Amino acid sequence: xxxxxxxxxxxxxxxxxxxxxxxxxxxxxxxxxxxxxxxxxxxxxxxxxxxxxxxxxxxxxxxxxxxxxxxxxxxxxxxxxxxxxxxxxxxxxxxxxxxxxxxxxxxxxxxxxxxxxxxxxxxxxxxxxxxxxxxxxxxxxxxxxxxxxxxxxxxxxxxxxxxxxxxxxxxxxxxxxxxxxxxxxxxxxxxxxxxxxxxxxxxxxxxxxxxxxxxxxxxxxxxxxxxxxxxxxxxxxxxxxxxxxxxxxxxxxxxxxxxxxxxxxxxxxxxxxxxxxxxxxxxxxxxxxxxxxxxxxxxxxxxxxxxxxxxxxxxxxxx
Amino acid sequence: xxxxxxxxxxxxxxxxxxxxxxxxxxxxxxxxxxxxxxxxxxxxxxxxxxxxxxxxxxxxxxxxxxxxxxxxxxxxxxxxxxxxxxxxxxxxxxxxxxxxxxxxxxxxxxxxxxxxxxxxxxxxxxxxxxxxxxxxxxxxxxxxxxxxxxxxxxxxxxxxxxxxxxxxxxxxxxxxxxxxxxxxxxxxxxxxxxxxxxxxxxxx
Numbered sequence: 001x002x003x004x005x006x007x008x009x010x011x012x013x014x015x016x017x018x019x020x021x022x023x024x025x026x027x028x029x030x031x032x033x034x035x036x037x038x039x040x041x042x043x044x045x046x047x048x049x050x051x052x053x054x055x056x057x058x059x060x061x062x063x064x065x066x067x068x069x070x071x072x073x074x075x076x077x078x079x080x081x082x083x084x085x086x087x088x089x090x091x092x093x094x095x096x097x098x099x100x101x102x103x104x105x106x107x108x109x110x111x112x113x114x115x116x117x118x119x120x121x122x123x124x125x126x127x128x129x130x131x132x133x134x135x136x137x138x139x140x141x142x143x144x145x146x147x148x149x150x151x152x153x154x155x156x157x158x159x160x161x162x163x164x165x166x167x168x169x170x171x172x173x174x175x176x177x178x179x180x181x182x183x184x185x186x187x188x189x190x191x192x193x194x195x196x197x198x199x200x201x202x203x204x205x206x207x208x209x210x211x212x213x214x215x216x217x218x219x220x221x222x223x224x225x226x227x228x229x230x231x232x233x234x235x236x237x238x239x240x241x242x243x244x245x246x247x248x249x250x251x252x253x254x255x256x257x258x259x260x261x262x263x264x265x266x267x268x269x270x271x272x273x274x275x276x277x278x279x280x281x282x283x284x285x286x287x288x289x290x291x292x293x294x295x296x297x298x299x300x301x302x303x304x305x306x307x308x309x310x311x312x313x314x315x316x317x318x319x
Numbered sequence: 320x321x322x323x324x325x326x327x328x329x330x331x332x333x334x335x336x337x338x339x340x341x342x343x344x345x346x347x348x349x350x351x352x353x354x355x356x357x358x359x360x361x362x363x364x365x366x367x368x369x370x371x372x373x374x375x376x377x378x379x380x381x382x383x384x385x386x387x388x389x390x391x392x393x394x395x396x397x398x399x400x401x402x403x404x405x406x407x408x409x410x411x412x413x414x415x416x417x418x419x420x421x422x423x424x425x426x427x428x429x430x431x432x433x434x435x436x437x438x439x440x441x442x443x444x445x446x447x448x449x450x451x452x453x454x455x456x457x458x459x460x461x462x463x464x465x466x467x468x469x470x471x472x473x474x475x476x477x478x479x480x481x482x483x484x485x486x487x488x489x490x491x492x493x494x495x496x497x498x499x500x501x502x503x504x505x506x507x508x509x510x511x512x513x514x515x516x517x518x519x520x521x522x523x
Contacts, residue, residue, distance in 0.1 A: 041385075044477055044480055044481065045480075070384075070385055070467070071467060071473075071477070072385060072467055077380055077385065077466070077467070080380065080381055081380070081384045081385065084381065084384070086383075086384035086385075087384070179480070180479045180480060180482060183482075199481065199482050200482060203482045271477070271480075271481045272477050272478050272481035272483050272486065273481045273482065273483075274481075274482070274483065277482065
């Protein structure tokens with residue numbers, strides 16, 4: 001006698017469901033319009049405030065661009081995504097970009113993203129320690145442990161550069177820790193010092209951490225920290241889109257400089273930073289021009305720190 | 320906003336689970352039906368199965384960037400194996416008496432699949448489905464956390480990178496509740512699908 005089960009017959013319909021479900025996820029057709037759709041791979045940090053300000057103020061729309069920002073969890077995800085064409089443009093710090101270029105990934109800078117505030121008493125990045133640790137200046141870090149968010153990247157370059165002025169950077173014990181974990185680990189004494197950026201800088205100081213030095217402003221008051229890039233191929237094939245993006249970014253950066261409070265408020269749109277922390281944290285500055293001298297300096301420092309073989313790649317990054 | 324993230328997570332979870340189950344059932348029946356194929360694929364399955372899906376994150380990002388497809392690779396890979404193994408076992412366990420009877424009645428393949436193979440393998444398949452449902456949720460959240468696909472995992476990471484520990488914990492609790500609901504739903508589905516099976520009948 002054949003076994004009949006309505007449920008078992010119904011469960012054979014799963015393949016049909018699968019097909020229907022797959023159709024539901026295929027991207028909707030783009031509506032015809034005047035705007036070119038582009039995606040920018042970025043990170044939910046204060047450095048990208050000008051981009052979001054420009055989008056919300058309609059600056060990108062004015063230049064014919066419909067920008068979708070895709071937030072990545074770390075810079076390491078953005079460069080491959082841009083290189084493979086997933087995103088037209090991407091955001092990364094200059095050390096990551098120099099290292100990518102050195103690995104043969106053909107990226108070029110289309111716009112700066114943010115720069116140091118230039119204020120050696122208040123900047124978006126600092127080396128922090130707990131009171132009583134005996135670390136009063138970068139040279140004291142020799143023989144101690146310092147946490148950075150990514151090894152062999154901008155944090156390590158900054159620490160090594162500052163320590164080298166009087167002590168041996170080779171004696172610093174670097175530990176990799178994600179920024180969100182740094183305030184607690186520092187307060188618990190599991191690491192002697194941290195290289196940290198906003199908003200965690202403010203959060204750590206709220207827990208009693210003290211500033212040893214504001215690294216970006218001390219190393220180069222006009223340091224260009226990060227930039228937006230595209231691939232050489234995309235720039236060759238779509239020069240008008242790159243030109244539009246670059247022009248729109250310039251206008252956005254100028255707006256962020258003219259209205260710093262608007263830039264600060266823009267950060268609330270794409271991060272979940274508590275408003276009372278957002279009020280107090282130090283914002284970067286937003287110069288509109290690519291700082292070539294700063295880029296070349298960063299390349300030299302990265303080379304000296306042992307994280308970049310050939311400082312000459314700096315010129316290859318420039319358009 | 321949490322509701323949107325929840326809907327995104329559930330969609331990714333459901334899609335990944337359905338794809339994995341369909342693929343695993345089709346392949347499982349094909350492999351389980353033939354002792355030769357079973358023997359040939361045994362070592363491959365044993366090799367691929369223990370690979371943790373998270374190890375595929377870089378590959379997934381390289382292929383699909385940060386969209387849903389990248390997380391689906393993780394979800395499908397993880398959910399596929401429990402179902403495959405269970406289906407193969409279920410197909411192997413078809414009562415030889417039933418098989419002989421089917422041959423005597425000259426059942427065609429379609430009828431055989433529908434009336435003998437499917438009901439015989441269904442209990443094992445349901446076990447596999449229950450395991451896969453849980454694993455699929457874990458990998459959905461993981462993929463969203465590590466890759467950035469929109470959903471609860473991405474919301475957790477955003478709260479974390481903004482220093483909002485309270486929000487992180489709240490979202491973790493939501494994830495736990497979803498897991499409980501899925502487990503409960505899978506158990507209910509299993510009971511209903513196997514109503515007729517001796518193991519689920521009340522014996523007085």
